[in-house]
Amino acid sequence: MTEAELHKIAQKLRLEAVRMVYEGKDGHPGPALSIADIIATLYFDVMRLKPEDPNWPDRDRLILSKGHSCPILYAALNERGFYNPKVEHFHLRELHSKFQGHPSMHSTEGLDMTSGSLGNGIAIGAGMAYAAKFTGRDYYTYVITGDGELQEGVCWEGVNMAAGRKLDNLIVFVDRNGWQSYKSVEFTVGHNNIADRFRAFGWYTQEICGHDIKAIRAAIALAHENKGCPSCIVCDDIKGKGLSFMENDNAWHKGVPTDEQYALAQKELGE
């Protein structure tokens, strides 16, 4: 798939995520849009998947550790063909909906893990990656965390474990959009030096623009070549990327577009 095609898919997923929140009247659109290009590249170019067999043992895994961004993942699973017929209205966060407020693996086909309680994706991913080696399978485990999320201590427990066990089949993306629920990461902990920290923990670490599909693909290719330690790809992202009224406005960490804003989103993200 060409970069232009992947970009087009990412834009489509963005619009679907926004529509989901708009229709459901609840959710986190800003954090979802931040990772749209990573999700599009993984699900439409990189990951080995069988949408018709979501539990295929040899599939690549993805854990959305920053689970509140799930609208973009739901949109990707839908576009990738995990649901037949394709879902028209997601009923996000509604009673008995397939699409829970945070990812729930037994509610939604295609989800490899429940998530939403921040901090746990790296360690769970380490378990999946260890299992691949133990069972002789060659799948990769991908994890997407937020930069604010890395304030959770258990993240670094998982980082230690994965380094100690030399899990080179584990690739963690950090969505460094600089924001968390209330304020900036910089304000909250005084730094956002993620790459330095991962390197210090013995990880093969790259820094890229998380909206540059060429760079995402190249970084994943390098991560695949890397042997003997886990990989981290720090992605400089823009929260709310793709929508003029949402970009870098942390009010959109959680929020619902108005009718006018949704119409604008259709215009800005549409074909």
Added chain:
Amino acid sequence: MTKKYKGTREAFAAAMMDMAEEVKNLVIVCPDSLKAMRAVDFGEKYPERYVECGIAEQCAVDVAAGLATAGVIPFVGTYGGFLTMRACEQMRTFVGYTNQNVKFIGVNGGLLGGEREGVTHQFYEELAIVSSFPNYTIFTPSDPQQCYEACKLAVKTPGPVYIRAASGKEPDIFEEGTPFSPTGITVLKDYGSDAVLFSNGYVLDRVLAAAELLKQDGINVTVADINILYGKDPSEILKVMAKSDQLFTVEDHNINGGVGSYISRLACENKPAFVTRIALTTYGESGPAKELADAYGFSPEAIAQKVKATLKK
């Protein structure tokens, strides 16, 4: 069986060794606890089946959840409180809610379990915590032989299982080869129906001794070991409860959330009876096991006295 074991920790290690060849996807997940779990031999014999996570219980439970999604059967073994309290949310959300096939064995359960280490290493709250998580099966063996059997049964039981173990100094009560009762109850003494004493965990020898003291005083009781807490089918327990209107529970656990709560609930819902709970209501302290248990109300004499005083009311 590979070798004779002493205490519940060695029982765990022996069960793992004995299952290793048959259950090829069985692994031990350790937050630097392999030595504490007496499982160094397993780690050396099966290095790829010993998953070291470092001193990081939340990570260990998360790793186990990840392993289980790929069909591996992880046994997470370490101190019960570090699992159920420090990694409480991971046990609830990523193993319980997701219903992963993860097994836990928590050591130092109870005052007796923690003995000289003091309160930071004695845990009397685990059963209350785990019993509030749907999908979990809770095994409370009452001696090393039963702990060995509990570990084996846990691997055959689908979904999350929590086993309560202790320090390694537990007295032997059950004969070798006694299965872990699938009904959740074993009657060990049946002297009469003046009262039924439900024991839970590693105070069973003390409850049995109390029954002898009571018998000498003309009070004839039944003693039953409850080895599965909050099991799906309590029918056999209800049959034993029906023997008397005077029920007692004895447990080395906080008074809330363990066997006292369980029997009280069964009585309320099925057969009204007086339920007197002998359990902990405070934190403990350091001390040799026997002295500690005596000091906190678990001597055979104290248990017998409590029964006598209650029956006189």
